[in-house]
Amino acid sequence: MYPATLHILLAEDDQDDRLFFRDAFDEVKIEHTLAEFEDGIDLMNYLHDTDVLPHIVFLDLNMPGKSGLECLKEIRSNNRLRDLSVAIYSTSASNNNIEETFIAGANVYIKKPKDFSTLKKIISDVIHINWQYVTDGLNRENYMLSY
Amino acid sequence: MNRTFLNITDNTFFKIALSFSVCLLFFIASVSFRQLSDVTHAQELIIRSRDRQIELEKLLSVIKDAERMQRGYLLTGEQSYLEDYYNSRHKTEKILGCLETLVNNESLKRDNLASLKTHITKRLDILDQTLTLSKTFPVVHPELTADLKKGGIEMQKIQGLINKIVKTEKAALHHYEAFHKSKNKFLPYTTGFLVIFALLILFVSFYKINRDSEKFRKMNDDLVLVNKSFQYAEEIAAMGHWKRNLKTFEIEWSDNMLRLLGVQRTAAMYNEETLVRVTHPDDRQKVAEAMLRVRDFNEPPNIIYRIIKPNGQIRFLKSAGKLIHINGTPLMLGATCDVTEQVENSRYIEKKNLELEAAIEELASFNHIASHDLQEPLRKIQMFISRIAYEEADKLSQKGQEYFERVNVSALRMEQLIDDLLLYAETNKAEQVFETSDLNGLLLEAQQELKAEIEEKQAVITSEMLPNIPVIPFQIRQLFVNLLANALKYSLPGTVPQIKITCQMVRAKDIEAIKSPVSKNYFQISITDNGIGFKQEFAEKIFVLFQRLHKKDDYSGTGIGLAICRKIAENHFGFMTATGAPGQGASFHIYLPK
Numbered sequence: 001m002y003p004a005t006l007h008i009l010l011a012e013d014d015q016d017d018r019l020f021f022r023d024a025f026d027e028v029k030i031e032h033t034l035a036e037f038e039d040g041i042d043l044m045n046y047l048h049d050t051d052v053l054p055h056i057v058f059l060d061l062n063m064p065g066k067s068g069l070e071c072l073k074e075i076r077s078n079n080r081l082r083d084l085s086v087a088i089y090s091t092s093a094s095n096n097n098i099e100e101t102f103i104a105g106a107n108v109y110i111k112k113p114k115d116f117s118t119l120k121k122i123i124s125d126v127i128h129i130n131w132q133y134v135t136d137g138l139n140r141e142n143y144m145l146s147y
Numbered sequence: 148m149n150r151t152f153l154n155i156t157d158n159t160f161f162k163i164a165l166s167f168s169v170c171l172l173f174f175i176a177s178v179s180f181r182q183l184s185d186v187t188h189a190q191e192l193i194i195r196s197r198d199r200q201i202e203l204e205k206l207l208s209v210i211k212d213a214e215r216m217q218r219g220y221l222l223t224g225e226q227s228y229l230e231d232y233y234n235s236r237h238k239t240e241k242i243l244g245c246l247e248t249l250v251n252n253e254s255l256k257r258d259n260l261a262s263l264k265t266h267i268t269k270r271l272d273i274l275d276q277t278l279t280l281s282k283t284f285p286v287v288h289p290e291l292t293a294d295l296k297k298g299g300i301e302m303q304k305i306q307g308l309i310n311k312i313v314k315t316e317k318a319a320l321h322h323y324e325a326f327h328k329s330k331n332k333f334l335p336y337t338t339g340f341l342v343i344f345a346l347l348i349l350f351v352s353f354y355k356i357n358r359d360s361e362k363f364r365k366m367n368d369d370l371v372l373v374n375k376s377f378q379y380a381e382e383i384a385a386m387g388h389w390k391r392n393l394k395t396f397e398i399e400w401s402d403n404m405l406r407l408l409g410v411q412r413t414a415a416m417y418n419e420e421t422l423v424r425v426t427h428p429d430d431r432q433k434v435a436e437a438m439l440r441v442r443d444f445n446e447p448p449n450i451i452y453r454i455i456k457p458n459g460q461i462r463f464l465k466s467a468g469k470l471i472h473i474n475g476t477p478l479m480l481g482a483t484c485d486v487t488e489q490v491e492n493s494r495y496i497e498k499k500n501l502e503l504e505a506a507i508e509e510l511a512s513f514n515h516i517a518s519h520d521l522q523e524p525l526r527k528i529q530m531f532i533s534r535i536a537y538e539e540a541d542k543l544s545q546k547g548q549e550y551f552e553r554v555n556v557s558a559l560r561m562e563q564l565i566d567d568l569l570l571y572a573e574t575n576k577a578e579q580v581f582e583t584s585d586l587n588g589l590l591l592e593a594q595q596e597l598k599a600e601i602e603e604k605q606a607v608i609t610s611e612m613l614p615n616i617p618v619i620p621f622q623i624r625q626l627f628v629n630l631l632a633n634a635l636k637y638s639l640p641g642t643v644p645q646i647k648i649t650c651q652m653v654r655a656k657d658i659e660a661i662k663s664p665v666s667k668n669y670f671q672i673s674i675t676d677n678g679i680g681f682k683q684e685f686a687e688k689i690f691v692l693f694q695r696l697h698k699k700d701d702y703s704g705t706g707i708g709l710a711i712c713r714k715i716a717e718n719h720f721g722f723m724t725a726t727g728a729p730g731q732g733a734s735f736h737i738y739l740p741k
Contacts, residue, residue, distance in 0.1 A: 016527050091523050114529035114562070116537065 006032040006127060007054040011043040011071065012089070013063045017112065021058070021089075024119045030127060040066025044074055047081055054084065056126065059106075061090040061097060069100060076105040087126055093144075102143055110145045161355065168348045175341045182334050189327035196320040199249045203309050203316070206242045206263075209235055210270060210305060214298070217274050221281050229278075236271050243267070259312055266305045273298040378403065385485035393445055393470075393477040407464065407485055409456040427453035427461060437466070441479050445470055451486060463490040514572035518565045525565065529558050560705075567707035570625065571692070574714045579619040586613035586672070589620060590648065593627035600635050610648035614670055616739060622715045627674075629708040630735050634676035636704065639730070647675045652741065665720050666740035675734040680727040689725060712737075 008025070012018050018036050025034055035054070037043040040063050047053075057075070061068035068088060075081045088101045093111040101109060108126065113119050122145060213235035220228035243264055250257055277294045284291050378401075381387060387404025391397065398419070405412055408425050419438050426434045430452040440446040447468040453461050468481035532555050543551060590610060594601065601608065608631070631646065638644040653671045655664035681689065681696055688694050690713045693706040709725075712735070716723040720740050727733035 014523075014527075016530075020530055091526060092519065112526060114526045115533040116530055117533065119530075 004031060006030060006056070007052065008032055008034045008056050008058065009037065009043065009046070009054040010034060010058045010089075011037045011040055011063060011068065012058070012060040013038055014060070017060070020116065020119060021123075024116065024123050027120055028124050028127070032127075039063045040068065040071040044071055047075070048078075053081070056085045056087055058087050058089045058110075061088060061092065061101070069097075069104060072101060072104045072106055098144060106143075108145050109143055165352075168351075172341075172345060172348065175337065175344060179334070179337045179341050182330055182337055186327060186330040186334060189323055189330055192323040193320060193327060195249055195251070196316055196323060199246065200313055200316050200320075202242050202246050202249065203313055206239060206246070206267070207306070207309050209238045209242065210267060210302070213271065213274055214302065217278055220278070232278075235274075239267050239271065259308070263305070263308050263312070266301060266308060270298060270301040270305055273301055382406075386482055387484070388480070388482045390481065391441060391479040393442070393479060396442060404483060407462075407483060408454060409458075425454045425456075427455055429453070441468065445477060445479065447479065448481065451490070461487075463487040511572055514568065518569045518572060521561075521565050525558060525561055529562070532558060564705045564707070567705045567711070571707055571711050571714065574622060574625070574711050574718065579622065579718060581617040582620055583615060583617045584620045584623070585615050586618070586623065589618075589624045590627050592624050593631055596624075596628055597631050597635065600632065604635055604638060604644050606635055606638070606644035606646060608646045608648070611650050613648070613650050613672065616670065616741075618719055618739070619715075622718060626712050626715045626737065629712050630674045633708060633735075634674065634678060634733075637678040637680075637733070638676065639678055642677065645677045647673075649673045649675070653738070658738065660722060660724050661738065664740075668741040669721065669738045670741055672737045672739070673734050674737075675732060677732040680729050680731050680733045681725075682729055683727060686725045686727065690723065709735075 010018065010021055012021065022034060022036070025032060035046070037046065040059075043057075043059075044066060047057075059068035059071055066074075068090070072086055072088070075084055075086060086106045088097075088106045088109045089112060090097060090110070091112050098109055108129070110122055110126070113122060125145065213232055216228045216232040216235075219225065220232070243260070246260055250260055273294060277291060277298060280288070280291045280294055381401065381403040385407065387401050387407045389398060389400045389404050391399070400408075402412075408422070410421060410425060419435070422438070423431050423435055433450060434452050437448040437450050441448055447470055449467045451463060451465045453463055455461055463486045464483050465486045466481055466483040468479050471478050471480055532551075535551065536555070540548060540551070587610070590613060594608060600606075634646045635644055650670060650672045653669050655661045655667055655669055658669065658671075661669070685696055689696060690709050691706075692710040694710075695704060695706040697704075713723045716737050716739070721738045723738070724736045725733060726736070
């Protein structure tokens with residue numbers, strides 16, 4: 001049930017984080033394409049224009065222009081995009097952020113790890129999640145991914 | 148103010164005493180009067196008795212005179228003897244007439260008098276007859292002698308009768324005199340008693356009146372004093388009072404009220420217009436409406452309004468009233484005070500409060516954002532460290548690896564600092580929800596969180612029964628975590644850590660550290676360990692943010708943990724203290740209001 005090539009989008013304003021993310025994905029060794037965006041505006045423009053929808057969108061919360069939460073809300077309110085799998089990828093693990101994004105309809109919440117091997121494990125876990133299950137049975141226990 | 152009014156029982160007592168005295172006085176007076184009239188009566192009886200005796204004697208002497216004169220004439224034939232003789236009958240009649248008025252039913256009875264009268268008439272008749280006989284017969288004529296003899300017998304009868312009457316009269320007189328004497332005997336006493344009693348009542352009344360008037364004078368003085376001090380108090384408090392008769396709608400203002408309003412006392416000023424006139428235009432309607440409600444619905448006012456004083460100064464006044472009834476007349480009593488300072492103060496405080504809230508908010512968010520933003524680069528540093536450690540470590544020299552390890556330790560320490568700072572910022576946030584929680588459960592959760600450390604050090608933790616009280620649950624759990632972690636961290640090397648959690652109720656006044664208690668009783672929860680302890684002189688210092696007693700290399704720590712603990716205790720309106728001795732363990736006491 002996994003697609004031959006996984007299409008991944010990452011909206012992240014920090015260059016280093018994008019590097020870590022790219023490197024980690026490369027090391028996970030799965031057929032994928034990774035499109036990176038420096039802010040929410042670029043991401044949304046791309047999503048509105050593209051014909052090929054991604055499998056997973058990773059959203060940083062704290063971005064200039066359009067924040068991750070705004071992007072999430074826009075995706076969920078758009079008929080064409082509303083079924084996308086969205087993973088929040090943020091430094092913060094504050095209850096506020098977790099609550100808000102959960103209510104706005106994000107599928108998982110990932111707290112950015114401080115360790116590269118952990119990042120690899122997280123990415124590996126996320127792409128192996130049974131997304132159908134996560135989307136159907138939204139529940140708080142499974143929502144937060146922390147290591 | 149109560150004592151300024153006469154006691155009602157006092158008054159009734161006075162009335163009863165007065166009426167009793169009056170009755171007694173009347174009684175004594177009537178007794179005296181009776182005695183006096185008895186004495187007078189007795190005197191009268193005596194006088195009459197004497198009169199009767201005198202009259203009787205007079206009567207006897209008249210007859211005897213008549214007899215003597217007749218004899219004189221009979222013996223001498225001297226016509227001069229008869230000059231007065233013919234008056235005798237007339238005289239006896241006069242005396243008898245007089246005796247007639249002196250008749251009583253005791254000594255001189257009417258029939259006695261009548262028989263006396265008959266005998267006397269008869270005697271006089273005999274005398275006349277003898278006289279007539281003497282003119283026709285010689286002196287020793289048997290008929291004349293017989294007549295004289297007859298006259299002698301009659302005379303004896305009269306004498307006997309009179310003697311008898313006089314005798315009874317004497318007895319009666321004696322009786323009257325005894326009676327008079329007896330009456331006379333009591334009269335001075337009763338009169339004396341009357342006088343003494345009257346004097347007594349007079350004195351008592353005088354004393355009472357004097358005392359009452361003294362009391363009234365004192366009360367009056369007190370009242371004047373109270374009034375003066377009230378006025379003075381009003382003046383100091385910048386207050387005035389007023390009253391409004393709700394029947395006549397008359398308004399009366401005290402001097403201080405006028406001073407507050409800045410108006411002069413004039414005859415025509417007692418109306419609603421006066422107040423409305425000095426009121427600030429924006430508040431005029433409010434004041435007028437309040438006064439209308441007082442007048443029409445007897446509704447006590449409670450308003451704050453502005454007035455403009457003659458010098459243009461704007462003052463805030465607060466008026467409040469109370470409806471009372473005096474002798475059935477409804478009165479609205481009111482007090483007005485100048486609250487300008489309070490209003491300005493409360494506005495100032497309000498403003499400062501808002502500023503303070505904003506400052507706290509700003510500080511908290513600054514703290515939060517600063518720590519949060521610090522996390523970002525730190526996390527990347529750690530990420531790079533982890534990548535170098537995995538991928539590039541073998542390319543470093545021995546020294547490089549050593550330095551690299553130092554970098555890693557510093558990064559870890561910084562991470563811990565930031566985490567703790569965030570926690571501290573979180574603890575500082577004002578809006579926290581209190582829930583009644585079982586502290587035993589929260590302690591258990593804390594132990595669970597520290598399971599690894601507890602097992603590693605094989606610590607023995609014992610706890611007493613903790614109460615069920617309203618707390619901010621996650622903060623209390625954090626408090627337990629911090630204190631347990633502290634006890635575990637500062638354990639004596641080579642000794643099994645023993646941590647005891649005890650709880651008891653203490654009275655606020657028994658605890659020196661409680662400066663301004665919010666409750667009478669506090670729960671004292673103590674966490675005692677057998678660790679390295681500290682010098683008692685540092686007992687306060689350990690709660691200060693970033694204060695550490697040990698070198699970083701000996702014991703890891705940020706110096707925030709205990710500051711957080713104290714903050715949590717303060718968030719629960721309690722506080723925290725510590726006691727300890729080097730090498731003998733430490734005790735941390737949390738006081739939470741009951």
